[in-house]
Amino acid sequence: MAGSWSAERPRAAAPAAILLAAALAGCAAQPALRGTGDLGIVVERASGSLLVVDTTARRVLHRVTGLGDLSHASAVFSRDGRHAFVFGRDGGLSKVDLLTGRVVARRVQAGNSIGGAIGQRGELVAVSNYEPGGVRVFSAATLEPVADIPARGADGRASRVVGLVDAPGRRFVFSLFDAGEIWIAEMDPDPRRPRITRIRGVGRQPYDALITPDGRWYLAGLFGEDGVALVDLWHPERGARRILAGYGRGGRRLPVYKMPHLEGWAVAGNRAFLPAVGRHEVLVVDTVRWREVGRVAVRGQPVFVEARPDGRQVWVNFAFPDNDTVQVIDTETLRVVRTLRPGRGVLHMEFTPRGEAVWVSVRDEDRVVVYDTGTFEPLARLPARSPSGIFFTARAGRIGL
Amino acid sequence: MPRRFSVCAAALLAAVAGMAAAAPPPERAAELRRLVRHDCGSCHGLRLRGGLGPALTPQALAGKPVELLVATVLEGRAGTPMPPWKPFLSEEEARWIVEGLRSGGFLER
Numbered sequence: 233m234a235g236s237w238s239a240e241r242p243r244a245a246a247p248a249a250i251l252l253a254a255a256l257a258g259c260a261a262q263p264a265l266r267g268t269g270d271l272g273i274v275v276e277r278a279s280g281s282l283l284v285v286d287t288t289a290r291r292v293l294h295r296v297t298g299l300g301d302l303s304h305a306s307a308v309f310s311r312d313g314r315h316a317f318v319f320g321r322d323g324g325l326s327k328v329d330l331l332t333g334r335v336v337a338r339r340v341q342a343g344n345s346i347g348g349a350i351g352q353r354g355e356l357v358a359v360s361n362y363e364p365g366g367v368r369v370f371s372a373a374t375l376e377p378v379a380d381i382p383a384r385g386a387d388g389r390a391s392r393v394v395g396l397v398d399a400p401g402r403r404f405v406f407s408l409f410d411a412g413e414i415w416i417a418e419m420d421p422d423p424r425r426p427r428i429t430r431i432r433g434v435g436r437q438p439y440d441a442l443i444t445p446d447g448r449w450y451l452a453g454l455f456g457e458d459g460v461a462l463v464d465l466w467h468p469e470r471g472a473r474r475i476l477a478g479y480g481r482g483g484r485r486l487p488v489y490k491m492p493h494l495e496g497w498a499v500a501g502n503r504a505f506l507p508a509v510g511r512h513e514v515l516v517v518d519t520v521r522w523r524e525v526g527r528v529a530v531r532g533q534p535v536f537v538e539a540r541p542d543g544r545q546v547w548v549n550f551a552f553p554d555n556d557t558v559q560v561i562d563t564e565t566l567r568v569v570r571t572l573r574p575g576r577g578v579l580h581m582e583f584t585p586r587g588e589a590v591w592v593s594v595r596d597e598d599r600v601v602v603y604d605t606g607t608f609e610p611l612a613r614l615p616a617r618s619p620s621g622i623f624f625t626a627r628a629g630r631i632g633l
Numbered sequence: 634m635p636r637r638f639s640v641c642a643a644a645l646l647a648a649v650a651g652m653a654a655a656a657p658p659p660e661r662a663a664e665l666r667r668l669v670r671h672d673c674g675s676c677h678g679l680r681l682r683g684g685l686g687p688a689l690t691p692q693a694l695a696g697k698p699v700e701l702l703v704a705t706v707l708e709g710r711a712g713t714p715m716p717p718w719k720p721f722l723s724e725e726e727a728r729w730i731v732e733g734l735r736s737g738g739f740l741e742r
Contacts, residue, residue: 303679321678487716490675552672
């Protein structure tokens with residue numbers, strides 16, 4: 233190797249000069265050569281902007297502005313991890329280049345939207361909407377419209393759509409909040425004419441959903457009653473099964489000051505961890521028989537319940553008024569092993585790809601705190617304006633994220 | 634003369650205000666504004682144009698009785714995700730919030 237290197241050397245001077253000139257000329261347009269595997273975004277909900285962050289250096293690379301109403305904004309990534317697709321509350325869909333920090337495409341596609349997904353092949357982006365209810369599908373390259381799927385329940389009325397995820401087999405799966413249905417849209421053979429499978433009567437008010445990391449099980453949490461609707465995507469013809477239906481029976485339900493989320497699928501071995509609704513508990517579910525096997529009492533109404541990538545810890549944040557606290561559950565003993573107080577308005581947590589650190593957004597303190605998940609010590613504090621969702625590019629390669 | 638005038642003005646203002654809620658002290662008002670924007674906003678939208686919960690803009694609330702809205706804030710609404718805010722708000726504060734919503738005072742300029 234060394235030999236061939238030195239053999240090249242005498243000829244290196246001229247090309248180097250040309251390269252340098254080219255680099256200087258291209259400086260304005262060309263981002264520095266680097267990978268995106270350790271990058272991510274932090275949504276600044278109140279100012280319609282986001283930060284592009286580097287999770288290795290723990291610093292902000294860019295602030296991207298002009299993204300509209302980003303309350304409840306979420307994001308997915310292109311399969312090459314270079315672009316983020318950001319879904320805003322005002323129906324705005326923006327495609328952001330993480331390397332240049334620029335918005336390369338933007339479309340206001342509906343009046344009021346709630347989330348989105350990127351398809352298996354990476355060429356389609358789907359957005360779920362409240363107003364008008366339904367799902368719209370766009371080209372990931374250009375954001376040109378590809379398909380429109382109005383969501384009308386069995387009663388013919390338009391329904392708000394939640395819990396949109398991608399699934400293997402070029403499918404998108406989503407839940408109809410008002411109609412109590414789960415739909416599967418197959419984008420094959422023609423994405424302009426998706427084939428819809430409707431599963432009716434899954435339960436009252438599915439409020440959010442998740443898909444297991446293997447892409448097989450779709451779980452929709454029910455707000456209008458106790459339980460979770462479960463669909464086996466290997467066998468959608470079997471319909472939805474109700475699990476955890478007896479959960480909380482006879483118990484008094486506490487008010488919920490912020491809807492829990494299910495996107496952070498927390499799995500450790502054969503156990504899944506879910507936020508209870510109206511109870512200050514995290515539910516532990518056996519993912520083989522889909523039965524409740526335990527509950528962990530926590531500080532408040534859980535919002536996000538997220539497993540460290542190795543499954544050893546589950547981190548939980550809470551709805552108002554306990555939204556200044558984060559608790560860590562040891563998945564082996566099912567005990568809360570640490571209670572942290574990052575500050576008022578803890579809205580989201582995102583683990584680095586291998587889980588040595590977790591980034592926590594603290595809205596009212598205008599900062600993001602990075603914790604070491606081994607020592608629970610803060611590693612860094614980054615200023616951010618009313619930060620909410622944090623999304624790292626490791627999601628690009630994961631089903632359902 | 635000026636003194637008498639200001640006393641009159643204050644009395645008149647109080648009479649006109651009638652049922653209107655007294656504004657909370659500045660610090661509490663700031664806290665309530667943040668609560669409306671972020672905590673109400675998590676369901677009703679940061680710009681209060683609706684989400685999982687309905688829009689809370691002046692147009693959306695026009696014609697809805699104030700008492701009903703105050704009761705909804707304090708007691709929540711059975712059968713919907715709307716929780717009771719009574720543990721965190723006095724009736725006076727709920728009334729002030731409802732008036733702010735109806736007048737558009739919480740919307741961004």
